[in-house]
Amino acid sequence: MGLQPGMQEVGDKFRKYEIYLPEMMMAAEAFDHAMKVLEPRLASSGEARQKMGRVVLGTVQGDIHTLGKNIVATMLKLNGFEVHDLGVDVPASSFVKKAQEVQANVIAISALMTTTMGQQKSVIEHLKAGGIRDKYYVMIGGGCTTQAWADEIGADGYGQTAADATALALAAVRKEKA
């Protein structure tokens, strides 16, 4: 698709610190607006937009930090994902409900503080309690989190940066499709 190379360039420039979140958000908005025009035409011609996958993401309950989550959301959109952003201060059960509702491939859980990282574990426990843990690739991130923490709570992936998160999500959906 003609828009994709431009979006990839935006992502590349962001990774090189040549542009920042405002420019990325504007590019993502432009992309969304363009797709609203193009998608009906694609559908009427029997084609469909190729989406990489669906991601449900949010910042956990008790945590109101938005920035890291927003950067990840924007990077995922730029890489062709359908992103369902639940916002901040999100209860564990809301991640699960939304993932079921939209048939997500990936659940991305952000927590910045040591006092909120435990809620990432809680999301996984809710998935297990519902018997649906294996249906989703669960990745975590945020200032206080580490690979060791991801391993301890049984997350599938840990991303230190937005680029890491995007790479993890891409790898997960490619593996799922293979």
Added chain:
Amino acid sequence: MLPFHKMLERAFTGPVCSEHDFDMKILIPNLRKVVKKYDIKYDRTQPVPADDGLADRVWQAGLEFLEETGLFCPDTERRILFTRKEIDAALAVGPRGKVVGASHDARTIPRRFPEDKTPPFCSVGGVSVPMSTDANFISVVRAIGQNPLADAVANPSMTHVDGQMIVAASPLEVEGAIRGMIMAREGLRRAGRPDLAIVNACPAAAKAAGHIAGHRFGIGKGDALEIGTTAEMRIDFDSLNKIAFSLSTGSLVFGENGVILGGLAGGPEGTAVLMATYNPVDILVLRACCQHPFPTHFDLRTTSTRDTIWARSLGNQAAATASCRS
């Protein structure tokens, strides 16, 4: 200065606005506009710039941005707006020579101007550094208290209470806030400086309930609550609750301005402007006695990259230069 309750009233009566529109239609375009209008350009060869003209332009850009943008209240989805007259009036009566601590450990926070020889106020500590045990917490605070250069201490972080991980907004956070205050006071007592000010008497990220609980267990009038905007140009009810509480108890407020370079502020230019903007925001909204700026790189997670140092230096220079004239 505009009374706190009048400012608060605007959170209920200001223009209705979604968070998305605030970011995309107001904050980002307004900030980009003033950066361009005032010709603010990052110079990586001068991490600590000494260009007075540039500092003046950053200051003017910051004030104009505040007047046109206001703050967003996510609880009411409204903008809290200020007129230029209100901003100028707040700056004219901003904090001067506030005293923190008590008795032998009382210290005055000096006003400092560019090229000022007055030693800076030093709050020393392990902010956000998690302590593995209660004993370590007390020992670290004691060690900081013994530092003769420390005018105040900043507490490290507790992660557990009686072996249980502290969970934000839960009773464990309230218990953690209480325990943290008791241990910090004990650490300072062992250091022989029992009345040294604690400037983050409860972590900024803790909910108002923690701040209020900590107050009952050792936060004094010479201590400060560290309170910040919740994200760029946003203030929520929980933060406003903390401010309302501190105004009633007489505790001081350290205005926390952790602008994220690479976030909604954009690059170093927008970050420097926001640093300047937060000076009157800290007075008008946070009712702070002191501005605590620490722009942080979004990706490298540090305050000491070249561009964050540039933004911090310039924002501080802008506010200090303007302060000379008031």
